[in-house]
Amino acid sequence: MAQPSKGESLDSSLKTALIMSQIILRNQTFFKFLLHIDREHAATICLRGCARCGGPLHQAHYQRKPRDAPSSWVEEKIRFSFCCGHCRNRCTPASVRFMGRRVYWGATVLLATALSHGLSLRRSRSLTQLFGVPVQTLRRWRQWWLAEFTTTPVWQILQPIPAPRGNP
Numbered sequence: 001m002a003q004p005s006k007g008e009s010l011d012s013s014l015k016t017a018l019i020m021s022q023i024i025l026r027n028q029t030f031f032k033f034l035l036h037i038d039r040e041h042a043a044t045i046c047l048r049g050c051a052r053c054g055g056p057l058h059q060a061h062y063q064r065k066p067r068d069a070p071s072s073w074v075e076e077k078i079r080f081s082f083c084c085g086h087c088r089n090r091c092t093p094a095s096v097r098f099m100g101r102r103v104y105w106g107a108t109v110l111l112a113t114a115l116s117h118g119l120s121l122r123r124s125r126s127l128t129q130l131f132g133v134p135v136q137t138l139r140r141w142r143q144w145w146l147a148e149f150t151t152t153p154v155w156q157i158l159q160p161i162p163a164p165r166g167n168p
Contacts, residue, residue: 018130021111025068025131031076034097034107042080045093055086064098066105068132104133113141 024030046057060083069077081092099106112131116123116138124135149155 017115018126021115022130025105025108025111026070028070028073028076030107031073031097031105035076035078038080038093038095038097041095042082042093045091046082050084050087050089051091052089053084053087055084057082057091058085059083060090065103066098066108067103068105068108104131108133109141112138113145116142 046059049055050057060081061078062081064077064079066077076097079092079095079098081090083090095106097106099109102109104112108131112127112133116127119127119135119138119142124138127133127138128135150159
C-alpha cells in the first residue's frame with residue numbers, strides 16, 4: 001500500500017484503499033472483463049486437445065460459489081473445464097478469476113492480502129468487516145504469498161531480474 005501523502009493520516013489512506021477495493025470487487029464490468037480473459041484462454045487450451053493423449057476436449061464447465069460474489073451474478077461464476085473424449089482426463093485451465101480451490105475471488109485474495117501488510121488488530125477488524133474474511137484466513141493467505149508462492153513456477157518466471165551493478 002502506498003504511503004499516505006503529507007498531511008494525510010494512515011487511517012485515511014487505509015480507508016481510501018478499502019473503499020477502492022470494494023468498488024473493484026463489486027464492479028460487474030471488471031468481472032466480465034476477467035471472464036472474457038478466462039474464456040479466451042480456455043478456448044486456446046481446448047483447441048490444443050488433451051495434453052495426455054491428444055484427444056478432443058469436451059466442455060465440463062461447472063459453477064463455483066465464491067463467498068464474496070453477488071447472488072445475481074451467474075455467468076461470472078462459471079469455471080471453465082474440459083474432459084478428454086478419449087482418456088477422460090480432466091483439464092482445468094488457469095483462471096484470472098479464481099485462485100485454485102480458494103472459496104473467494106482471486107481479486108479478493110490479492111487485495112485483502114496486500115492490505116493486510118503490517119496487520120494490526122484495528123486493521124484486521126476493518127479488513128474482516130469489509131471482505132468478510134476471518135483474520136486467521138488473512139494471515140494464512142499472507143503466509144502463502146510469502147512462503148509457498150515464491151516456490152511456484154509462476155514466481156520463478158515473474159520474479160524481478162536483478163539490476164546490473166555498476167558499469168562493466
